[in-house]
Amino acid sequence: MYETLKYISKTPCRYQSPEIVRDFLVAMKDHKLTKAEKLQLLNHRPVTAVEIQLMVEESEERLTEEQIESLLQTVTSILPGDSEEQQRNSAMATEDKGDQA
Numbered sequence: 309m310y311e312t313l314k315y316i317s318k319t320p321c322r323y324q325s326p327e328i329v330r331d332f333l334v335a336m337k338d339h340k341l342t343k344a345e346k347l348q349l350l351n352h353r354p355v356t357a358v359e360i361q362l363m364v365e366e367s368e369e370r371l372t373e374e375q376i377e378s379l380l381q382t383v384t385s386i387l388p389g390d391s392e393e394q395q396r397n398s399a400m401a402t403e404d405k406g407d408q409a
Contacts, residue, residue, distance in 0.1 A: 320353035323388035332386045339379060340370070353387045355380065 316322060329350065336346050341364060348363040357376050361367045367376070 319351065320387065320389050321351055324350075328387065332382075335382050335386055339375070339382075349379070349383055350387070353383060353389055355384060355389070 332350055333346065336349075341349075345364050349360075352359065352363065354360050354363060357373075357380065360371075360376050360379055364371065371379070
């Protein structure tokens with residue numbers, strides 16, 4: 309039990325409460341994902357499309373770009389994250405958009 313708590317204290321899960329988990333699962337009902345995929349999203353709190361693709365099996369066939377963006381929006385709006393991490397990821401996303409232009 310101690311090892312589990314120690315591990316969780318270093319992941320985005322440390323900011324989650326039962327209410328947040330419930331809200332997340334309710335919001336995920338619209339997305340056709342397996343229980344295991346929802347759990348991965350909940351545990352890892354992805355912030356990029358690449359992370360979603362790694363967690364959702366056959367995501368290229370099952371999800372459109374709009375659905376992936378919707379998933380990311382749902383994850384980032386409901387699941388709390390580390391503010392420093394969010395700032396880093398926001399900066400990376402801005403750089404990625406700049407590279408594409």
